[in-house]
Amino acid sequence: MSDQHRIALLGGPSTGKSTYLGALVDALQMEKLQHLRLAGLGDDAVGLQRLADPLLGGHYPQRTKVTERLSLDAPLHTAGTYFDPLSFTLRAGDYAGEEVERLFRDRIHGWSEEWKARAFSSGFLLLVRPDTLTRLPRPQPTSEQDERERWRLLRHEPVAEPSSVRSGPAPVAPTNAAAYFGPLPVEEVPPTPRAAPSDPVSVPTALSLIELLQFIRHVRGLAPGERPRAAQERFRIALVLTAWDTVDSSWRQAGPAAYLAHHLPLLEDYLWSNFLQEDVFRFGLSATGGDLNDASYSQRYLEDPSGFVEWWEAAHGPHRSADIGMPLYWLLFGDRALGAP
């Protein structure tokens, strides 16, 4: 493995990039990451010095301005015996989330050298914030009404009560693959259910992220729809749902994969079409474990800064870890990371 790992954080405005980086830096300094340790300061320690500052004051970082971007540039080594010994420099840059949107709208000036360099990162953390998604959660099975019934509904004729009206739990990821093949670390993304006639139609919110991924693949020489298979072409994408603590409990039980399939089906389709399943994984992350805008929680956080990560495995069901480095471990070490103690 090379001695440099550049991890790119991708995400629109207010998706929690700075918060996650800040929490990671603090966890590294407090030796709260189970499997990674700082191996010195390196030449540029400004990121280490300043990224965690706001969280140490018990509040969220201000939105990143273009002139104030910081990057994490940290020499690290693995700790413990679970992963093979490895020393490397982790580089993860922060930037204003508006840049992603600007890149989508302004094709003339946005695709900077910095973005092109970022495209060659060894792994990508794709941050999505659930409460910025416009699609409303629908934690119940939806209708399978056929087209003819839908036309009757438009005529205001009575039709059989659809099953969707009954409330129920959020869909759970299927376990049939595990039942047949035995334990598999690859998660199963459940299909998006058919919408009920009265469900809103939403403008997809992830178009700028998808376009960015298309640009990244283009720069890396990957054709559309080509799932990279050769070792030198493959890279991992960790889809991270931030502020996971704010998500409805039924969705949290269903897991990040089910949540994304329901709320960002276009992004899920894109990832399914362009990557091997084992190169994409989905996490729910609460970098601070709760809402720092709540004064009492902020006080508790100052006393014991902690967050958590949740994910769903087809073979083993839901998992939770207090180690917020888990998405990072997965980017670095793949599915083996999911079994880390």
Next chain:
Amino acid sequence: MALPPALQPPRCNNPDCTLPEGGRCARLAEFPNPLADCPDLARTTTAPEPPRETASLSAPWSGRHLDSVEVERLLSRTPARLIAVLGPYNAGKTCLLTSFFLQLANGQRASFPYRFASSLTLHSFRELMERASQWTGESAEDIVQHTTVGADVLRPSSFLHVGLRPQDFRDERHIDLLLTDIPGEWVKDWTGRVDDVSGRRMAFIQRCDAFVVLADASALMGAAGGRTDNETSLLVRRIQEMTRDMRPRPPLALVLSKFDRVIHSVLPPAPEKRTERTGWGELSNRLRRTWLALEDARREQMPFSIFPVSAFPHRMAQGQPVGVMDPFTYAMEHADRRAHRKPLHTLPPEEARGFATLRRWRDEP
């Protein structure tokens, strides 16, 4: 004293800018005096200037509608499928395309057996979707803007692009789907007369894999319904004529658009009866000329089917469209027809663990 070099008309690198043609600067909000300040605008002199370095900062593609040259390039590089979406002015062509993409984006593929894989025109799709999301539900109001094709008459930008992957995971193909988004006036001109201009504009017809023809169901049922029927029948006949030498004949999906506006008078027949004239009640009388044209097409081995569609029966926040994916499913069934080998039905032994079984099988002498 030498005179300064003469100023040339301004050029702009921003594809949304129409200022050089006397229109509006795309970045007017940022630069109130674009002629003086906008960095996208280049006013050259007759003296050669060093090349601008914006190219290196430009994104790999514009995200807007593709023009004919870009489409030609794509068609020569990949076995792309081209579906012509045709119909008179205000038939709902762009609404259908917008709703189609919205359904894909909302995970509502229904019977459409493909998943989204890429798009070179995401920016255009978003503009269309955002515009549609602002529609208040008033039928007199435009849901999306009427289609124009940009300032460049020689290279009109009139194609939307979606890359698709068959939802069968074993099928590794990426299929480029090109959809025409052209003004109804062009269709009308071409239906009436194929001359140099209309022939050039509609040159893509010869390369089409399927046709989606729209007829406004509410117009058909209205006082001037005969005119809509006539326009539609002539369009069907024009397509039939222009594709006579193509083998296999590309299919034609007749979309009866805005069906929500006639749903109280006509309930669409079951899917298997849609090509039977008797199933459409009052509408079959209103489509007399079109039926004759379709029956002619059928005699010439041109497959067709009819689809009731309501792309925007209400505001987007109030509910789903009906029938939008069906004509595209039908078109792709034909356009993406290929021989499939039968899958091997080798059942693993009972209690076998799949991967281990395969490994043992391979190791057998």
